[in-house]
Amino acid sequence: MSVVATGDMLPDSPTTMYGPLPTERVKVYEFRADRPVRYLSVLVSRLSRADRVTIAFDDKAGGDADSAKTGPAMVGSVNESLDLVVETQPRQVGRGRELAPRAVDILTFYQSIVGDSPYGSFTLALVEQNLPGGHSPGYFAALHQPLPNTGVTWRNDPASFEGFPEFFLAHEIAHQWWGQAVGWRNYHEQWLSEGFAQYFAALYGQHHRGEDTFTDILRQLRRWSIAQSIRAPSTWATGSGTCATKAACSERSSTTRAQRCCTCSAAWWATRRSSGD
Numbered sequence: 001m002s003v004v005a006t007g008d009m010l011p012d013s014p015t016t017m018y019g020p021l022p023t024e025r026v027k028v029y030e031f032r033a034d035r036p037v038r039y040l041s042v043l044v045s046r047l048s049r050a051d052r053v054t055i056a057f058d059d060k061a062g063g064d065a066d067s068a069k070t071g072p073a074m075v076g077s078v079n080e081s082l083d084l085v086v087e088t089q090p091r092q093v094g095r096g097r098e099l100a101p102r103a104v105d106i107l108t109f110y111q112s113i114v115g116d117s118p119y120g121s122f123t124l125a126l127v128e129q130n131l132p133g134g135h136s137p138g139y140f141a142a143l144h145q146p147l148p149n150t151g152v153t154w155r156n157d158p159a160s161f162e163g164f165p166e167f168f169l170a171h172e173i174a175h176q177w178w179g180q181a182v183g184w185r186n187y188h189e190q191w192l193s194e195g196f197a198q199y200f201a202a203l204y205g206q207h208h209r210g211e212d213t214f215t216d217i218l219r220q221l222r223r224w225s226i227a228q229s230i231r232a233p234s235t236w237a238t239g240s241g242t243c244a245t246k247a248a249c250s251e252r253s254s255t256t257r258a259q260r261c262c263t264c265s266a267a268w269w270a271t272r273r274s275s276g277d
């Protein structure tokens with residue numbers, strides 16, 4: 001078993017110690033976080049090291065590195081480099097080696113925008129899960145790797161971007177800046193985390209895939225937002241499953257009606273999309 005957790009693992013870790021019973025031995029993993037973190041996380045699994053890279057940030061390549069160092073909000077030191085480690089479950093080692101250069105590119109790109117990296121290390125852990133996605137606490141991210149035979153279709157998901165397969169990697173890495181280094185105090189501010197993670201991922205899509213991909217991402221985000229909004233165009237699902245505009249839909253007089261309206265709105269926007277809007 002291997003352990004990935006918030007912070008840097010100490011060089012002499014893990015150590016073996018006596019357990020509660022004289023015959024028992026336990027392994028102790030110690031991590032140290034030298035930057036503030038919002039919460040502590042730990043991932044325990046069978047993991048293999050796929051790659052390890054030290055990224056030296058080139059201040060001159062980015063636009064705002066100097067202002068990050070001297071800006072009024074900057075307290076303390078700026079990270080000049082970042083250690084990237086890629087750990088994977090056994091069947092994902094090849095995938096991990098593939099993703100390592102992409103992760104380097106994404107981390108370098110975000111650092112060039114902000115002028116700093118929140119932490120001096122980052123571990124990307126690839127774990128097998130049916131649906132794509134992941135979780136990104138301070139210092140590491142667990143990125144889901146759906147298996148080819150998963151059978152789960154997620155093409156209609158708002159985060160499925162056909163022309164941008166690196167989306168989830170870019171999104172989870174962005175959470176090191178947005179959601180971790182910059183957090184929120186209450187529910188009303190939580191959009192800062194997901195909103196900016198989406199925006200940074202979209203910026204990386206523009207950087208890596210080009211203007212058309214960026215436009216496609218924004219169009220898809222907009223379409224989904226409108227379809228989910230209570231201010232979506234009023235549409236009404238009839239008993240036969242077809243959609244028809246109906247003013248009564250906006251009244252939301254019952255939960256069932258509202259749900260049927262939302263379903264129908266999404267279908268309506270899908271129709272608009274296929275018609276070239």
Ligand SMILES: [Zn+2]
Pocket residue numbers: 171175193194197
């Ligand atoms: Zn997220």
